[in-house]
Amino acid sequence: MIRTGLGYDLHRLAAGRKLFLGGLEIPYSAGLVGHSDGDALIHALIDAILGALGEGDIGRIFPDRDPRTKNVRSTELLETVMTMVRKKRLRIIHADAVVVAEAPKLGPWFPDMKKRLGPILGLRDDRLGLKAKTNEGLGLIGRGRAIACWAVVLVGGKKA
Numbered sequence: 001m002i003r004t005g006l007g008y009d010l011h012r013l014a015a016g017r018k019l020f021l022g023g024l025e026i027p028y029s030a031g032l033v034g035h036s037d038g039d040a041l042i043h044a045l046i047d048a049i050l051g052a053l054g055e056g057d058i059g060r061i062f063p064d065r066d067p068r069t070k071n072v073r074s075t076e077l078l079e080t081v082m083t084m085v086r087k088k089r090l091r092i093i094h095a096d097a098v099v100v101a102e103a104p105k106l107g108p109w110f111p112d113m114k115k116r117l118g119p120i121l122g123l124r125d126d127r128l129g130l131k132a133k134t135n136e137g138l139g140l141i142g143r144g145r146a147i148a149c150w151a152v153v154l155v156g157g158k159k160a
Contacts, residue, residue: 003090003155007047009040009058010148012140021099021106021147022113022130023075023120028104032147035064039074041099041113041130044151045121046074046081049092052155053084078120090157092121096129097151102144106132 013019017031020039032038046058055061062069062077069077085091099106110130118128135142 001090001156001158002093003052005048005050005052005153005155007044007049007051007151007153008149009043009047010141010146011038011040011043012146013144019104020074022109023073023078023116024109024112026104026106026109035066036062036069036072036074036077040147040149041097041151042074042078042117044097044149045095045117045153046078048095048151048153049081049085049155052153053088053090055084075116075120078117082120082122085155088157090155092123092127093154093156094127094129095121095123095151095153096131097149098131098133099147099149100133100135100141101147102134102137102142 011032011034013030014033015030019026019028019031020037022041043058114125114128140146141148
């Protein structure tokens, strides 16, 4: 059995917050606003995985009013979702994501993001694609006020 899932997330940037993307803390003058650490890349991956499982979206599993997930690292949320994947006797075959941001430059961080995310997802480097794009100066992202991420996953295995 093969399933696909598509995920998307967008968070505003704000001064005084740490920037977390792909499970890493990236030095920058602003961070993503969110109930958790705001890691939009992981949130998009989570939504893609939940879509492939037929389980809705991140807000259904981790409501933003739940005090247990306030300021939690998104890697912990991803680990919880991967437990759901394994319980269904499925696995991630491939994941691909695009981060849309004017700044900071993210390409140099992708190898470390793969090292952080790959083991959680159960993926080798060649089965996890990460790319960065700008918004060519357009909209909130283009003005450096937000970061968005798109992700797609391929899930396979025998359903329980």
